[in-house]
Amino acid sequence: MTEPLVEIKNLRTHFFTDEGVVKAVEDVSLTIPRGKTLGLVGESGCGKSVTALSIIRLISPPGKIVSGSIAFYDDGRKIELTTLPEAEMRKMRGSRIAMIFQEPMTSLNPVFTVGSQIAEAVRLHHRVSSREAWDRAVEMLHKVRIPDAQRRASEYPHHFSGGMRQRVMIAMALSCNPKLLIADEPSTALDVTIQAQVLDLLRDLQTEFGMSILIITHDLGVIAEMADDVCVMYASKVVEYAPVVELFTNPLHPYTRGLFASRPEPGKPKDQKLRTIPGVVPSPLRFPSGCKFHPRCAYAQERCKKEEPVLRRPNLSQIPPSHVVHCHFAEQIEEQEEAAVKSV
Amino acid sequence: MLQYLVRRMLWGLLTLLLITFVIYGLIRFMPGDPALLKLYQESSDKKITAEQIEQQRKMYGLDQPFYIAYVKWLGDVLTGNLQTSFAYKAPVSSVIGERIGRTLMLTINSLILEYLLAIPLGLYFTARSSRLDERSGSMLLFMLYSLPSFCGALFLQLWFAVYLEWLPLHGMQSDNYEQLSTLGKTWDLFKHALLPVAAFTYGGLAYYSRFLKATMNETVRQDYIRTARAKGIGPLKVLCWHAFRNSLIPLVTQIGLTLPALLSGAIILERIFSWPGIGTLFFQSILERDYPIIMGLVLMFSILTLLGQLLADVLYAFVDPRVSYK
Amino acid sequence: MTVQAPAPTPTAAAPATRPLLQVTNLKKHFPIRRGVFQRVVGHVRAVDDVSFHINPGETLGLVGESGCGKTTVGRTLLRLIEPTAGEIAFEGRDVRALSGGQLRQLRRDMQIVFQDPYGSLNPRMTIRAIVEEGLIIHGLGNRKERLEKVIDTLEDVGLDPTYINRYPHEFSGGQRQRICVARALALNPKFMVLDEPISALDVSIQSQIINLFTELRRKHNLTYLFISHDLSVVEYISDRVAVMYLGELVETGTSRELYHHAIHPYTKALLSSVPKMTPGKKPERIVLPGDVPSPSRPPPGCRFHPRCPLAIDICKVESPRETIVDGHMFRCHVMEQQLKSPASKK
Amino acid sequence: MVALVTIVLLFLVALCSPAIVGTKPIVCNYKGNLYFPCLGYFNPKWENPIFIKDKFRGVYPRSLKQKDAESWAVWPLVYQDPYRRVKADEWHGVPSSREMLDNPVQNHGKPSAHNFFGTTPYGVDVFAGMVHGTRIAVLVGFVSMGIASFIGITIGALAGYFRGWIDVVLSRLIEVVMCIPTLVLILALISVIAEPTVWHLMAIIGVTSWTSIARLTRAEFLKLREMDYVAAARALGASHVRIIFIHVLRNALAPVLVPISFGVAAAILIESALSFLGFGAPPPNPSWGNLLHLGQDHILGKMWWLVLFPGLGIFLTVLCYNLVGEGLQEATDPRLRQAGK
Amino acid sequence: SSQPPTTTTTTQATEVKQPTLQTFDPPPLEKLLADHQWIERPVVDSLKLRREFEKDKKPLVSVAEALAMKNDSDKANEKIVGTLGLLPKDDSAVDFDASIVRRLQQEPKSLNPILTSSMSETEINNLTAFGLFSFDWQLNPFASWDTVKSWKASDDNLVDIVVMRDDLTWSDGKPITAHDVVYSFQTIMDPNIDVPAQRSGTDKIRWVHAYDNHTVAFFHKEPLVTNVWNVNFAVIPKHVYEPHRRSDPKLERDLDIDKQVVGGAYGFASRTRGQELVLQRRESYYRHNGKQVRDKPYFQEIRFKIMPDPNTSMLELQRGGIAEAELSPGQWQEQTNDAGFYQHNTKVRGSEWTFFYFGWNFNTPYFSDLKVRQAMSYAFHHDEMLKVHCYGLFEPCTGIFHPESWMMASQPKRPPQKQDLDKAEDLLDAAGWEFDPSLGVRAKTIGGKKVPFKFTMLVRNSADRVAICELLKQNLQSIGVEVSIAALETATLQQRLQSKQFEANFGGWGTGADPDTSENIWGSNQERNWGGYSNPKVDQLFADGRKENDRQKRGAIYAEIDRLTYDDQVYTFLYYQPSLYAFSKDMRGYMFSPRGPFHYGPGFSAIWQAAQ
Ligand SMILES: Nc1ncnc2c1ncn2[C@@H]1O[C@H](COP(=O)(O)OP(=O)(O)OP(=O)(O)O)[C@@H](O)[C@H]1O
Ligand SMILES: Nc1ncnc2c1ncn2[C@@H]1O[C@H](COP(=O)(O)OP(=O)(O)OP(=O)(O)O)[C@@H](O)[C@H]1O
Ligand SMILES: [Mg+2]
Numbered sequence A: 001m002t003e004p005l006v007e008i009k010n011l012r013t014h015f016f017t018d019e020g021v022v023k024a025v026e027d028v029s030l031t032i033p034r035g036k037t038l039g040l041v042g043e044s045g046c047g048k049s050v051t052a053l054s055i056i057r058l059i060s061p062p063g064k065i066v067s068g069s070i071a072f073y074d075d076g077r078k079i080e081l082t083t084l085p086e087a088e089m090r091k092m093r094g095s096r097i098a099m100i101f102q103e104p105m106t107s108l109n110p111v112f113t114v115g116s117q118i119a120e121a122v123r124l125h126h127r128v129s130s131r132e133a134w135d136r137a138v139e140m141l142h143k144v145r146i147p148d149a150q151r152r153a154s155e156y157p158h159h160f161s162g163g164m165r166q167r168v169m170i171a172m173a174l175s176c177n178p179k180l181l182i183a184d185e186p187s188t189a190l191d192v193t194i195q196a197q198v199l200d201l202l203r204d205l206q207t208e209f210g211m212s213i214l215i216i217t218h219d220l221g222v223i224a225e226m227a228d229d230v231c232v233m234y235a236s237k238v239v240e241y242a243p244v245v246e247l248f249t250n251p252l253h254p255y256t257r258g259l260f261a262s263r264p265e266p267g268k269p270k271d272q273k274l275r276t277i278p279g280v281v282p283s284p285l286r287f288p289s290g291c292k293f294h295p296r297c298a299y300a301q302e303r304c305k306k307e308e309p310v311l312r313r314p315n316l317s318q319i320p321p322s323h324v325v326h327c328h329f330a331e332q333i334e335e336q337e338e339a340a341v342k343s344v
Numbered sequence B: 001m002l003q004y005l006v007r008r009m010l011w012g013l014l015t016l017l018l019i020t021f022v023i024y025g026l027i028r029f030m031p032g033d034p035a036l037l038k039l040y041q042e043s044s045d046k047k048i049t050a051e052q053i054e055q056q057r058k059m060y061g062l063d064q065p066f067y068i069a070y071v072k073w074l075g076d077v078l079t080g081n082l083q084t085s086f087a088y089k090a091p092v093s094s095v096i097g098e099r100i101g102r103t104l105m106l107t108i109n110s111l112i113l114e115y116l117l118a119i120p121l122g123l124y125f126t127a128r129s130s131r132l133d134e135r136s137g138s139m140l141l142f143m144l145y146s147l148p149s150f151c152g153a154l155f156l157q158l159w160f161a162v163y164l165e166w167l168p169l170h171g172m173q174s175d176n177y178e179q180l181s182t183l184g185k186t187w188d189l190f191k192h193a194l195l196p197v198a199a200f201t202y203g204g205l206a207y208y209s210r211f212l213k214a215t216m217n218e219t220v221r222q223d224y225i226r227t228a229r230a231k232g233i234g235p236l237k238v239l240c241w242h243a244f245r246n247s248l249i250p251l252v253t254q255i256g257l258t259l260p261a262l263l264s265g266a267i268i269l270e271r272i273f274s275w276p277g278i279g280t281l282f283f284q285s286i287l288e289r290d291y292p293i294i295m296g297l298v299l300m301f302s303i304l305t306l307l308g309q310l311l312a313d314v315l316y317a318f319v320d321p322r323v324s325y326k
Numbered sequence C: 001m002t003v004q005a006p007a008p009t010p011t012a013a014a015p016a017t018r019p020l021l022q023v024t025n026l027k028k029h030f031p032i033r034r035g036v037f038q039r040v041v042g043h044v045r046a047v048d049d050v051s052f053h054i055n056p057g058e059t060l061g062l063v064g065e066s067g068c069g070k071t072t073v074g075r076t077l078l079r080l081i082e083p084t085a086g087e088i089a090f091e092g093r094d095v096r097a098l099s100g101g102q103l104r105q106l107r108r109d110m111q112i113v114f115q116d117p118y119g120s121l122n123p124r125m126t127i128r129a130i131v132e133e134g135l136i137i138h139g140l141g142n143r144k145e146r147l148e149k150v151i152d153t154l155e156d157v158g159l160d161p162t163y164i165n166r167y168p169h170e171f172s173g174g175q176r177q178r179i180c181v182a183r184a185l186a187l188n189p190k191f192m193v194l195d196e197p198i199s200a201l202d203v204s205i206q207s208q209i210i211n212l213f214t215e216l217r218r219k220h221n222l223t224y225l226f227i228s229h230d231l232s233v234v235e236y237i238s239d240r241v242a243v244m245y246l247g248e249l250v251e252t253g254t255s256r257e258l259y260h261h262a263i264h265p266y267t268k269a270l271l272s273s274v275p276k277m278t279p280g281k282k283p284e285r286i287v288l289p290g291d292v293p294s295p296s297r298p299p300p301g302c303r304f305h306p307r308c309p310l311a312i313d314i315c316k317v318e319s320p321r322e323t324i325v326d327g328h329m330f331r332c333h334v335m336e337q338q339l340k341s342p343a344s345k346k
Numbered sequence D: 001m002v003a004l005v006t007i008v009l010l011f012l013v014a015l016c017s018p019a020i021v022g023t024k025p026i027v028c029n030y031k032g033n034l035y036f037p038c039l040g041y042f043n044p045k046w047e048n049p050i051f052i053k054d055k056f057r058g059v060y061p062r063s064l065k066q067k068d069a070e071s072w073a074v075w076p077l078v079y080q081d082p083y084r085r086v087k088a089d090e091w092h093g094v095p096s097s098r099e100m101l102d103n104p105v106q107n108h109g110k111p112s113a114h115n116f117f118g119t120t121p122y123g124v125d126v127f128a129g130m131v132h133g134t135r136i137a138v139l140v141g142f143v144s145m146g147i148a149s150f151i152g153i154t155i156g157a158l159a160g161y162f163r164g165w166i167d168v169v170l171s172r173l174i175e176v177v178m179c180i181p182t183l184v185l186i187l188a189l190i191s192v193i194a195e196p197t198v199w200h201l202m203a204i205i206g207v208t209s210w211t212s213i214a215r216l217t218r219a220e221f222l223k224l225r226e227m228d229y230v231a232a233a234r235a236l237g238a239s240h241v242r243i244i245f246i247h248v249l250r251n252a253l254a255p256v257l258v259p260i261s262f263g264v265a266a267a268i269l270i271e272s273a274l275s276f277l278g279f280g281a282p283p284p285n286p287s288w289g290n291l292l293h294l295g296q297d298h299i300l301g302k303m304w305w306l307v308l309f310p311g312l313g314i315f316l317t318v319l320c321y322n323l324v325g326e327g328l329q330e331a332t333d334p335r336l337r338q339a340g341k
Numbered sequence E: 001s002s003q004p005p006t007t008t009t010t011t012q013a014t015e016v017k018q019p020t021l022q023t024f025d026p027p028p029l030e031k032l033l034a035d036h037q038w039i040e041r042p043v044v045d046s047l048k049l050r051r052e053f054e055k056d057k058k059p060l061v062s063v064a065e066a067l068a069m070k071n072d073s074d075k076a077n078e079k080i081v082g083t084l085g086l087l088p089k090d091d092s093a094v095d096f097d098a099s100i101v102r103r104l105q106q107e108p109k110s111l112n113p114i115l116t117s118s119m120s121e122t123e124i125n126n127l128t129a130f131g132l133f134s135f136d137w138q139l140n141p142f143a144s145w146d147t148v149k150s151w152k153a154s155d156d157n158l159v160d161i162v163v164m165r166d167d168l169t170w171s172d173g174k175p176i177t178a179h180d181v182v183y184s185f186q187t188i189m190d191p192n193i194d195v196p197a198q199r200s201g202t203d204k205i206r207w208v209h210a211y212d213n214h215t216v217a218f219f220h221k222e223p224l225v226t227n228v229w230n231v232n233f234a235v236i237p238k239h240v241y242e243p244h245r246r247s248d249p250k251l252e253r254d255l256d257i258d259k260q261v262v263g264g265a266y267g268f269a270s271r272t273r274g275q276e277l278v279l280q281r282r283e284s285y286y287r288h289n290g291k292q293v294r295d296k297p298y299f300q301e302i303r304f305k306i307m308p309d310p311n312t313s314m315l316e317l318q319r320g321g322i323a324e325a326e327l328s329p330g331q332w333q334e335q336t337n338d339a340g341f342y343q344h345n346t347k348v349r350g351s352e353w354t355f356f357y358f359g360w361n362f363n364t365p366y367f368s369d370l371k372v373r374q375a376m377s378y379a380f381h382h383d384e385m386l387k388v389h390c391y392g393l394f395e396p397c398t399g400i401f402h403p404e405s406w407m408m409a410s411q412p413k414r415p416p417q418k419q420d421l422d423k424a425e426d427l428l429d430a431a432g433w434e435f436d437p438s439l440g441v442r443a444k445t446i447g448g449k450k451v452p453f454k455f456t457m458l459v460r461n462s463a464d465r466v467a468i469c470e471l472l473k474q475n476l477q478s479i480g481v482e483v484s485i486a487a488l489e490t491a492t493l494q495q496r497l498q499s500k501q502f503e504a505n506f507g508g509w510g511t512g513a514d515p516d517t518s519e520n521i522w523g524s525n526q527e528r529n530w531g532g533y534s535n536p537k538v539d540q541l542f543a544d545g546r547k548e549n550d551r552q553k554r555g556a557i558y559a560e561i562d563r564l565t566y567d568d569q570v571y572t573f574l575y576y577q578p579s580l581y582a583f584s585k586d587m588r589g590y591m592f593s594p595r596g597p598f599h600y601g602p603g604f605s606a607i608w609q610a611a612q
């Protein structure tokens, strides 16, 4: 296996709020391979964004990376991001690691032209004249398929539609050839047809620029389309981690299973009720003891209430080694399920 | 834009008409009569007769109902004549013209000062959010904000003019003003203006820096600030360039809205500092029922207020590309 | 397959029973006002000439991109927004002609559930007050009866009635959506507009709510207009589906028909844009170029033509008619010609 | 929080002022009956006329003993009067538990054991004046803001809820009132009234300071009327009145409280500024503004206590209201609250 | 209605008579002179008068001692005034190059002497305006030696002939002539010109005629003693105002400061509106054709600083920034006792005939009754007021004329009023105002209706005055009468008084130069008689007083008026307010008249700065 681009080990990020400590990310480990895409899925509030922001170190004050390491492998050098001085980190941002956000409507500064916002990023990391930076901005706009880029570069964000703004965001993120692009729900706020445009664009640009992408979404379809590896999070924890095809064919964690099963699928019989995951997502201030999923888990047992499982390879023959799961009873559940399928 | 301006002006004129009419009615309904007042200003030395009173009232046009007098006033104003003051033997425009500069000297300077000081302070407090210095500084500003300006002015006077004798207590010029060189005159004016400007400024300063801090606090939470930081921009630049440009929008609109408030604040402060500006004039004219002067000043205040609002909107369009009046 | 001329009434496609709701040529144009004089400088044609019907007990799905006018349709049905033109007949009564008391009566029968469960509950009212409000307005029952009804309804939507005196902020999104449903349900309506009721919810919660709707439909024999942009959910829940584009209905049909034999190029593109749950396979999709045009200045002719892969000259000038093929309605010049020409028949 | 406690304290002081300082017994037994003469400070009518009839001449301690040896009385904590100069001989005939002196006059009335905050040049106790003045401070803030809120909320609500031409007309009204310099308006209105009382003053302050409330209410209404829960209420068949009062107003109220509480501070300031110009609470009301005005007249007489105590009173009260306003602002602004550390 | 009911209560209001001039053909001078017996009238050099007055006065202390002294008693005051108030022994003692800075309370509105209406303007006109007449510190009128050669009156008191000096020039060099006097008279009488105050007085004159450049005759309508006051009006330059009035017939606009032409001792140098006004000594005033013809005014320059705020003027005094300022009693007692004040200044006082009172409206059910008015006077705690509110500085007032005035010279002094609550209550009871426990106040049944004794006291909104009303309120409250106090600004107060819509008021009257002017206050239906007091005897006495030539007899008439009004208790008389002044230690020559230190002849002209 080649050297990964980013390796996160046991990351803990907490928010020290008045009501208590919000453990937004607990003991998360993952790797982002070079030139590949890692998908991050999970319920709202499970810590996806915080994980991403921890990588780029943009956690704002009450929040803090408490422990863990984030290693960034740059041209053979290993850079530890958690301890990197702020000035150094700033150099990383934009040039090595870029990020785009969910809300294209509010993520661009309304009082500056689109071109200048891109050019600003370019000038920050490259010693170029403002003319050259501008040209680069126009070129990037062109690359993200904005028609009439030359003219539109000097327009303000409010002149752009949502999809176009998201493309501008992508242009800005990619303007300095980053090694890693973090896309935090890049298409959730967009319409289906526009989402298709943006996803297509991202894929094309990935082949062109060869960067790695960390894509965050809660749409399994997007994951299926974009990701090479998938990491499923639930309540600040990684609950399952596998290559995409593997995960879609063999979901092991009861939460992942539930997620797949609760989607209405084309062709599913209509008169049948959807399968649901009962209950609600726990508040990060009051996580249940033991396995955090146990109150909603159909297979929960006494042990689940007391003992927190570890992320491990399940002891199942057909599962490849890259598939890990965070469940005491992954094997048993698999057996039960198979039995159920057979019995139907 | 032009069309917009014209439309705004039309509305403004209508508002002006309404305001002046209301005020005209109001001051005419105020008991107290300039004619009587004039007659009684002299001590009992001179006898007064009913004819005299009547004649005096006629001379001031008080024998007509107020709406007719208002129409007459309006007609005069439309021909550019603000009428002649009852008390001052001079046209209203020249009485006001003579003093407006002095008031503006205080208010404009304090406005500039407020902004000049409030902006760095506000930025500083945003940057140092919830540290000790920010908290104590904010508290201090808050206390200043709650200190009535007339109390503040008294304390300033007592301390700097009476105890320390560093600065002149009141007035606008020294006795020897005429003999001074241009530089000396400026210096003299400066010394006289320092205390009143300070008294004018501190409240506004506190208000604006708190205002800026509040809007900045809101702005820095916006998504685009996160975007800017994700680009690798340093915190100072993010604050002063990206966040400030956006906070400027509400701040700028405040300029237009506070301009008239500064003038009405002048009434008390000018009295304390014996500053011969329009605040003093206004108060005096009300007491003397000098209707033409009151109306002239009201007209001016209202025009300023309306212009201020217009200015606020225009500035808004200027600093915020999202707004355009087409 | 037979091709019919545009029919003024969809009786041909409708079952013999009278439709519960019949919408004909509905229009809603929002005036765009500018300046201090509030002069009308243009119109947003949010809904432009929309006709459809819903049979009792049926669920009609309404899909389309953001801003195409789905919400506006839903709200005009209840006269939360006054329509500009068109007819709405509910159980044969002309909804637009109702006033005062009659309108209030109508609102007992028609209810609405909104997209955002956070914004649609008054934060200062208890759950009880919220659910009870409709009963109070309509003067139904005394205090005790009302309380019973509230408790019943809450149980109906799967909420613990002991929560009755809590405030909305003490509930999660899914629970709030249940409260919204309870509020609507308390009046025993016949018809409900569900305006994107699940899109603000977490993935794992969505299925709970969908199940709730199907269950309630069965239990209370409800009729739904289900608005959503989640195509798979619409397919699951609806009997028939209508596709909207820029204020117009471009295609209507039973959900089977529509999902498997879409006729309109927009519907096709829409369906193909949905990311498939099949990893590894390169999706074959029709990526539409450009953005949805503004409804204040819709393109002339067929509104879809600037983005349409099939567009021909006539699309730029003439608006396509409603064409109904086996109860499957669409508006498209190209497909109309194709289906008419016998060569295309297999 | 401290601010809130202070304000509550202020209310208490205002309510109990005659029991804290006064020259009329809180309760006394006179000729076999129980009386509460101290209520006379709230309203002269509530002081039993028997005391005038029996020629008490406003002096209780001496008269009580003289006219009825059996009488007893419970006295306020401090024997001083906010309206008049207290003399040493008032205690005549009463066992001298407290050594009394004539209140000093002119600039001799430094704060002392008898006069905690000194006396005015006319020998009236400043502490008594301040304590009884709290009533006006509290009232001015509340009554005037009550009126202002009523007008402001009504106009703002109508404009914001109904929009259209109602909004155009009302917005213009707001603009007109905003453009009129407040002081002119207040001075004009004060002089129109034949005998201005402190109530008139409050009303006038209220009538002139509703614009900010109206503007905010209007904005809130414009925003809230678009909320889904309003649409839901309409879908249930609710009337305009019901929607305005139950749905919109209730939610608009919290943000509208912010300008109101700042307004209370402003009203107190306006009152003291008016007193400063000689148009404040009419005599003999011991308002803080009047005391400060007196202090300003005598500032060079080194009567610092006349500036310091009322000035401090005004400053602290204004500060407290501002702090409460600030707190409300934070509490009603979800963004700020979210970030509130 | 838009018209405040100002004039509705006056009977003559309906027909408005314009005081226009009836044309009058003066007889030729020779005929005039021949037709009458002529009585020479005094032409006085006021400074000389002062010198004579001081001639046999010995200063009680030396100047140095006086300067070092604190004015903390009547004795000290006498010593200081008696020493520093003297005129210079000779001109070498005077610093003629001195510039004096004076305080003006208000901005002067107009510099035109005939438009004078406020104190500030009077102050300035005393120095700059040209006039033929003046009066001394005992209020004796005379023609001014500075401007008049001779003055004689006809035996029937209907004509005055004045011969002006021929060495008079306006500040622009043109001679001042009798025609200017005539022109001024006619201007004042022009009904279109806003000079109401000036006109009262001149309207008693039938005509003014200039027989030549220097001889001017005043023809009176009636043979009154008070005619000597009526001729005393300011004179303006005809050659300046005649052209000016062509563009500004109503004199609505003042001349610019550099266009002002004056005939007085000082001329205008510069003016900054709202700040200061500078006067300069006129060479052409005291020198004519290279010869000194009049006393040289003592100051080279007079700067008036406009300082409305008493605190700032106090601070300026302490700084040595101004050379004189009037003091409030508070300032006198509290702010001028320390070394800081005495470093540059000293202070002096003299009694002034300005008295204060509670006035009662006779047209109310309460005060129409003498007993009630008396009760009010008994109820009020005069001693407390004198001690506390008057700072122990003021004399009690006991009647409408000052006991030291010539009118009262023959009368015994009345004892001051004392508080007597029992008597007050008895009087009220006797008047039918008995205590009503159900109302909590006294009440009386009038016309079948029970009227509670509650009234409102109007007072100007100054703290000192209000405090005195509060004292009355306390006093009356204790005997079951309720008073509310309405503290009003001047304009409103004036209006309320004028329209007689009040029950009681607190006010004060300054003294007129002649007692006749107070007819306006006590005569029936007179404009300033707000309380509506009406006593035919008093009216008659005023009419007689005007015509009585003999001073002593005249005095007796006014003493009788004083007695009548006192017996009627028209007012509750309170106190006389003295003149209190601070002067720089360099200033000398101040002397108090019943109208303060400046407003008489020589007044300010006698003040000089000691040479260093
Ligand atoms: N600034 C903050 N202060 C306090 N808590 C925070 C803050 N930011 C995030 N959190 C908490 O951290 C947890 C994880 O948040 P995060 O934004 O990572 O969720 P997410 O998985 O991205 O959800 P979504 O899908 O809604 O974006 C949440 O419970 C959130 O409440
Ligand atoms: N009150 C209004 N005034 C003016 N225009 C409006 C108003 N309400 C909606 N519109 C416009 O009408 C069009 C249709 O809006 P509508 O809310 O019905 O769309 P939608 O299909 O529900 O979109 P979404 O999926 O975003 O909810 C939009 O362009 C919108 O901007
Ligand atoms: Mg997120």
Ligand SMILES: [Mg+2]
Pocket: C070, C071, C072, C196
């Ligand atoms: Mg919608």
